[in-house]
Amino acid sequence: MDRAPGPSVRLRLTLTYAGFLMVAGALLLATVWGFLLRDVQVVSHGPGDFTPVSAVLLRSYLPATVGVMAFLLVFGLVGGWILAGRMLAPLRRITDATRLASAGSLSHRIRLPGRADEFRELADAFDSMLARIEAHVAEQQRFAANASHELRTPLAISKALLDVARTDPGRDPGELVDRLHVVNTRAIDLTEALLVLGRADRRAFARERVDLSLVAEEAAETLLPLAEKRRVSLETDGDIAPVLGSPALLLLLTTNLVQNAIVHNLPEHGEVRVRAGASAGGGVVLTVENTGDRLAPELVATLTEPFRRGTERVHTDHAGVGLGLAIVQSIARAHDGALTLTARPAGGLRAVVEFPAEARPGS
Numbered sequence: 399m400d401r402a403p404g405p406s407v408r409l410r411l412t413l414t415y416a417g418f419l420m421v422a423g424a425l426l427l428a429t430v431w432g433f434l435l436r437d438v439q440v441v442s443h444g445p446g447d448f449t450p451v452s453a454v455l456l457r458s459y460l461p462a463t464v465g466v467m468a469f470l471l472v473f474g475l476v477g478g479w480i481l482a483g484r485m486l487a488p489l490r491r492i493t494d495a496t497r498l499a500s501a502g503s504l505s506h507r508i509r510l511p512g513r514a515d516e517f518r519e520l521a522d523a524f525d526s527m528l529a530r531i532e533a534h535v536a537e538q539q540r541f542a543a544n545a546s547h548e549l550r551t552p553l554a555i556s557k558a559l560l561d562v563a564r565t566d567p568g569r570d571p572g573e574l575v576d577r578l579h580v581v582n583t584r585a586i587d588l589t590e591a592l593l594v595l596g597r598a599d600r601r602a603f604a605r606e607r608v609d610l611s612l613v614a615e616e617a618a619e620t621l622l623p624l625a626e627k628r629r630v631s632l633e634t635d636g637d638i639a640p641v642l643g644s645p646a647l648l649l650l651l652t653t654n655l656v657q658n659a660i661v662h663n664l665p666e667h668g669e670v671r672v673r674a675g676a677s678a679g680g681g682v683v684l685t686v687e688n689t690g691d692r693l694a695p696e697l698v699a700t701l702t703e704p705f706r707r708g709t710e711r712v713h714t715d716h717a718g719v720g721l722g723l724a725i726v727q728s729i730a731r732a733h734d735g736a737l738t739l740t741a742r743p744a745g746g747l748r749a750v751v752e753f754p755a756e757a758r759p760g761s
Contacts, residue, residue: 407482407486408479408482408483408486411478411481411482411485412475412478412479412482413475413478414478415474415477415478415481415482416471416474416475416478417474418474419470419471419473419474419478420467420470420471420474423466423467423470424467427463427466427467431459431463434459488510488518489517491508491510492508492510492520492521492524495507495508495524495528496524499528499531504528504531504532504535505532506528507525507528507529508521508524508525509521509525510522537703540703540704549585549588549589552581552582552584552585552588553585555581556578556581556582559574559577559578559581560578562574591721592721594647594650594725598725598728598729598731598732603643603644603646603647603732604644605642605643605644606642606643606644606645607640607641607642608640608642608643608644608645609638609639609640609641610636610640610641610648610652610682610684610753611636611637611638611639611674611675613648613649613652613674614634614636614652614672614673614674614684615634615636616652617652617653617655617656617672618632618634618656618672620653621653621656621657621660624657624660624661625660625670628660628663628666628668629666629667629668630660630663630664630668630669630670630688631667631668631669631670632656632660632670632672633669633671633672634671634672634673635671635672635673636672636673636674636675637675637676639674639675639682639683639684640682640755641682641733641753641755642733643732643733643753647729647732647733648729648733650725650729651684651725651726651729651730651751652672652684652686654722654723654725654726655672655684655686655722655723655726655749655751656670656672656686657722658722658723658749659672659686659687659688659747659749660688662688662690662747663688663689663690663746664689664690664745668688668689669688669689670686670687670688670689671685671686671687671688672684672685673685676755679752680755681753681754681755682752682753682754682755683750683751683752683753684750684751684752684753685748685749685750685751687742687746687748687749688746688747689742689745689746690745690746690747691745691746692741692744692745693745693746693747694741695741698739698740698741698747699739701723701739702723702726702727702737703724704721723737723739723749726749726751730751730753733753734753734754735751735752735753735754736751736752737749737750737751738750738751738752
């Protein structure tokens with residue numbers, strides 16, 4: 399924004415300090431003169447009798463008064479300029495850091511030394527904001543790189559299949575069509591997942607009252623055939639859990655959690671438990687637990703990043719596209735909720751999503 403030039407804050411503070419000092423000095427001298435003249439009148443022949451003594455006092459002390467006021471003016475200006483410079487020095491550091499950040503240097507930190515005060519609170523808040531922005535930018539860069547890689551993979555496979563078909567006219571076209579169909583389906587699923595992720599981040603959805611326990615039952619019923627195929631027992635439990643949000647997105651959130659719990663489980667005799675209900679703080683909690691391999695806490699902390707998987711890439715019909723938990727976290731945030739992942743001591747994962755009870759997102 400273009401602004402007209404004006405006096406600096408340091409100059410304005412200097413003039414303010416000098417002005418206050420001059421006013422205080424004038425009031426003090428006026429008070430002294432008042433008492434002095436009153437005493438002179440009392441010592442003289444009586445009230446109202448202005449003897450030459452008062453005139454002598456005026457002639458004697460008036461130059462001294464003018465000298466004192468001139469000294470206070472100079473002292474106020476010089477001292478105010480020095481004090482204002484010292485007081486505004488932290489603000490200059492914050493301004494320099496802001497210019498560096500606007501130029502793209504997000505790694506710079508102010509780290510203002512000294513005890514806590516308003517300037518240091520501002521500097522600490524600015525450092526925290528820079529750290530969050532830097533982490534967000536790094537996450538977006540990783541996401542863009544990973545998304546490009548994931549989208550390029552099915553396209554490269556399709557091109558390779560078509561090149562093979564072109565060089566081998568006698569190859570069974572049915573097999574080529576089937577493989578192209580699988581690759582194309584994966585590309586479509588990945589694109590739709592990216593669209594859902596962007597839609598959740600923008601909070602571009604209608605909101606209505608949703609019972610999360612019914613959503614959990616619907617997701618479990620939908621994925622029951624997959625659980626039976628993998629020999630995983632699926633249990634649901636819960637009470638009425640009202641949330642204000644998008645039914646479609648909340649169903650997608652729950653379905654992704656349950657599907658992730660089923661796929662990343664023991665080879666057989668695995669267990670998945672789903673529960674929705676009220677939390678101790680008055681909100682609503684959805685908990686999905688599953689058995690499985692033991693997971694390191696360092697790995698669990700990265701599972702919500704796009705295209706990160708708890709195990710090596712799994713080539714199955716339900717392997718997913720690596721955006722399941724990232725979508726869950728985005729949907730939870732869009733509903734003012736929070737996703738917490740914890741490794742179970744016996745193996746497996748515990749996913750907890752907590753929502754405010756019927757709190758409107760963004761309010």
